[in-house]
Amino acid sequence: MISGQYLRNLTAFPDVRVIAVADLDTGRAAAAAGEHGVPVSGTLAEILALPEVELVVNLTVPSAHAAVALESLRAGKHVYGEKPLALDLDEAAKVMAEAAGRGLRVGGAPDTFLGGGLQSAVHALRSGLIGAPVAVTAAVQSLGPESWHPSPEFLYQPGAGPLFDLGPYYLTALVSLLGPVSRVAAGLRRARDQRVIGSGPKEGTLFPVEVPTHVNALLDFPGTATATATFSFDSAVGRRMIEIIGTEGALSLPDPNTFEGPLLVRGARDADWRELPVSGTMAGRGIGVLDLARSIRAGAPHRASGELAYHVLELMSAITESGERSEFRRVVSTAAAPEPLPDDWDPYAATLS
Known part of the structure; x- marks a missing residue:
């Protein structure tokens, strides 16, 4: 349901090249690839075997998030996943540890x-x-x-x-x-x-x-x-x-x-609300992926990070445990508030060579 938004945006960003679409149902993968002009489709294993793939965007249902992330990391790919990072903290910790051990990055939605x-x-x-x-x-x-x-x-x-x-x-x-x-x-x-x-x-x-x-x-x-x-x-x-x-x-x-x-x-003395000007990108889902791609090339921290996604997952887990007990x-984990995007950050302006 969400893949169309990602594909429309990611295929429009000049700093990201969408190479392939994978799905358990390869017919669905082929249809999505064809609709968005993506050259390759197939199973996850087939896609992970492509040496030119550097980053996997994981849009599976929550129960598959950790398994797909781990398989992708073990194939040497960076991972950006839909929320939540995993079903529970144990699974999420395995994903983060696998990435750290391989020198790879984890990113996570939402990027809103x-x-x-x-x-x-x-x-x-x-x-x-x-x-x-x-x-x-x-x-x-x-x-x-x-x-x-x-x-x-x-x-x-x-x-x-x-x-x-x-x-x-x-x-x-x-x-x-x-x-x-x-x-x-x-x-x-x-x-x-x-x-x-x-x-x-x-x-x-x-x-x-x-x-x-x-x-x-x-x-x-x-x-x-x-x-x-x-x-x-x-x-x-x-x-x-x-x-x-x-x-x-x-x-x-x-x-x-x-x-x-x-x-x-x-x-404090206003009689009513007033609207403030809004500036910045409104390109939609996928800007977190783009920031991750640019950050990988620049060797800089990315904003929609695995650490942030892990902290939010621990918050939700702790909320559930609190209600039950x-x-x-x-909350043990921490995550610094990400630095704002630069004023001139433009998803449609190529910055990578």
Whole structure:
């Protein structure tokens, strides 16, 4: 479902050459390759055998993320994966260790925090526009994806649900703004044990729900703010929002599942919100891959890093454990807030020779 967005963008960036598409269903791989002008398609093993392939973009379902990443790393390829990095921390640690041992890089979605909307929020926050951040409210709420997704079952299995499917957008955005989280607390609920597919060839089919579908979390950013976050597939009222309250004002951020605005600010004496200008790239999914490719060539750190993806995975795992045990959980890993993209960073301007 997401590969079309990646392929449209990656085949348009001059610093990335898309060589091949792989899938368990080689017919689907061939169709995607043909649609986007990619010269080769086949199985993963066939693609990994191509010496000119340097980087694998892993868009499989969550249960396959670690296995595909490990196979790719063992073939000598860098890896960029869709979220989450793996189903659990043990799998993720194996991926990170394999990459480190081979001198290879791991990158991970989401890369929406590199879009113009959230990058402009980073600049606004760092400029002191709202003073020191004190409190954050984040929420993503809906009745779930089964009304529109033709095969939504995996979104209600381990590695998904509202926390693991949508949480990475919000948690990655918060870490990029405020830095790492030190501890969490949470409550978990599941409204129904079964759901019904609402569209497509499987419309009307019942399927089981294996994960919490309503999650409330408290996040502690040491030395800065605390945040409350809601991730829900049980809400009749839809919400997608992040608000940061500071000592001198507040920021209302754009939906972190997008790359654009609007970005709003409200000062302590303002009667209402006003819109801030948004600048930066809005090219869409794949800019994290492009930043990784350019960083490999330059020998510089990449922004949508494996360390950031691992920290967000530990946050989600700790939130789940906290809800199950009714206790605060400490977060061991850390990840520095990535440096903002340069003002002149252009995905369509070739920089690599």
